[in-house]
Amino acid sequence: MNVALFITSFLFLRAQCAKILGVFAAPGYSQFILGEVLMTELAKRGHQITVISPYRPKDEPPNYKTILTKEVIGDTNGDDSLWNLESQSLFKNIMSTYDYENGITEKTLQNKEVQELLQSNEHFDLVIVEQFFNDALKGFSAHFKAPLVLFSSMGLTEWNREYMGVPMLPSMNAVSYTQYTNRMTFFQRIRNLYGTIFDYLYRRYFFYPVQRKFLAQYFPSSLDFDKILYNASLMLLNSHVTTSENTLLPYNMVEIGGFHVINKPLDKEIQTFLDGATDGAILFSLGSNLHSSDLSQDTRNAIFQVFAKLKQKILWKFETDLPDKPKNLFIAKWLKQRDILAHPNVKLFITHGGLLSTEEAIFNGVPMVGIPVFADQKMNMARAKSNGVASVVSFSKLSEETLFEAVNETLKNPSYRNNAKRLSSMIKDRPIQPLELAMYWIEYTMRHSGMTFKPSSLYLYWFEMYMVDIACFLLINSLVVFLVIFGLMRICKSKKSDKQKKQ
Known part of the structure; x- marks a missing residue:
């Protein structure tokens, strides 16, 4: 009887397991962190996982296979062009992103193992693609005849709402490269309208033709680019009302912001350093793409002068040795940011304003001083500032005076800390934890072989919709x-x- 029960249970579990292909091709390590949490959780649930990515998990499960595409990484870390993006025009930022990501898409598809996978007789029950300027990669879903789930590491944006039928309203939906919130002034709405139209035209008439060419060139089967664009059953959004803004979503767009924040014990050295911070501690990190060591000597000296005035202990993600550093400064080439932010002695986070950093700070109730440089960082910090949890210093105006003023204001004004704690309570207070919610909807999509209830807006031309x-x-x-x-x-x-x- 026990043997029969075991066999029945085994067969039931086998029936519930699926073969899932994940495509997380972006070279940014922070984006891989999100993909890693999502895909390893699916592996823990017994699914057979294959992931196309330039990185592999540190603890790769036995039922998790990585097709490594390291060639896409390049020299993004410390690249001067990233620092220069802060001063580029809105239109130049839009063009640079699309053109850069065209190269990432092609390198991914050219990868030998990726081509072997496409030429194989492999079968998948579901394909998950990070939606990030890589629309040809949606072809994996059509090629393997599997439902498509999209994941957006940046939440709802002007370039991904189109695929799910969510209208882009320039009057209140700010372009991601701006420093606007959804409550814009008259002249901000004018600039935002120009940016929205330019983004749409550049995507449709310059970006899509290149992606269409990749689809035809690198996939062995003949696929219709226009059909795969809008073929997603589900989109998971790395966003939450506390880090983005209140918005209307169709039922198959699900917010799971904060799903990656799973705090773990700190290294002994850092734990001891923070435990001894009786006057509090400050974390300073510019993320995984920007290197603090590439800051000019003048900027570095200005930051040192600010730190020397503070009584708090400071941890700084810095990629080289600093023999002349202040006594209250601890440096490391890599810091476990989300775990450090969870320590009760951390009173402030000086950040570049990436979305993961913003989410981790808000999740742990830590106010911020933002120094945004490129992509969505300006918008993230504008939203955090409007919520009363951050002060913002423009990178082009970064000096000893501007940084010290922002740090001093944020540390001494209790409203920043109180607002951060309030938002922390909100992001944690959810009927179902975001990672569990993501698992439910992914498995729901597989159980129902995709979802076909698409909004009517997908069947309208833009001139009909508006x-x-x-x-x-x-x-x-x-x-x-x-x-x-x-x-x-x-x-x-x-x-x-x-x-x-x-x-």
Whole structure:
């Protein structure tokens, strides 16, 4: 009887397990962190996982296979161009991102193991793709005839809402490269309108043709690019109202922001350093793509001068040795940021404003001083500032005076800490934990072989969605009516004039 029960249970579990392909091709290590948490959790649930990525997990489960695409990483760390993005125009930022990610997509598809996978007879029950300027990679879903789940590491953006039928309203949906919130001034709305239109046109007429070429060139089967664009059953968003903004979403777009924040014990040395911070501690990190060691000597000296004035202990992610560092400063090439932020003695986080950093700070109730440089960092910090949890210093205006003023204000004004604690309580207080929610919807998609209930907006052209055709129709009709009335009036006037002449 026990043997029969064991066999039945075994067969049931086998039936519940699936083969899942994850495509997390972006070279940013912070994006891989999100993919790693998502895919390893699926592996823990017994699913057979294959992941295409430039990184592999530190503790790779036995049912988890990595197809390594290290060639996409390049020299993004310490790249001067990343620092220069802070001063580039909105239009240049948009073009640079699309063009750069075209190269990442092609390198991923050129990878020998990726091509071997595409030429194989492999089968997958589901494909999960990080939606990040890589639309040709959605072809994996169509090629393997499996439902498609998209994951957005940046939450809801102007380039991913289109695929799920969410309208982009320039009046309140700020372009990700701006420092705007969704409550914009008149002139901000004008600039945002220009940015929205430019992004749409550049994506459609310059970016899509390249991605369409990749789909035809690197996939062995003939796939329709226009169909795969809108073929996702589900999109998981790395966002939450505390870190993004309140917005309307269709049922198959699910927010799971904060799902990666799983705090673990600190290394003994750092634990001892923080335990001894009786006056509090400050964490300073510019993320995984920017290197603090690439800051100019003048900027570095200005930061040192600020730290020397503070009584708090400071941890700084710095990639080289600093023999002349202040006594209250601890440096390391890599710091376990989310675990450090959980320590009760950490009073402030000086950050570049990446979304993961913002989420981890808010999750742990730590106020921030933001020094945003590129991509969505300005917007993330603008939102954090509007929520009263951050002060912001423009990188181009970073100096001893501006940094000390921001640090001093954020540390001494209790409202920042109180607001951070309030948002921390909100992001934690959820009916179901975000990672569990993600697992439910992923497995729901597999149970139902994808979801076909798509919003009607996906079946409308842009001019139909925004009723431009109706506006033109009414305008033309009004013009015709005006011309008819005007013509009749002229005819009547002419007849009256003729009649008066005859008299």
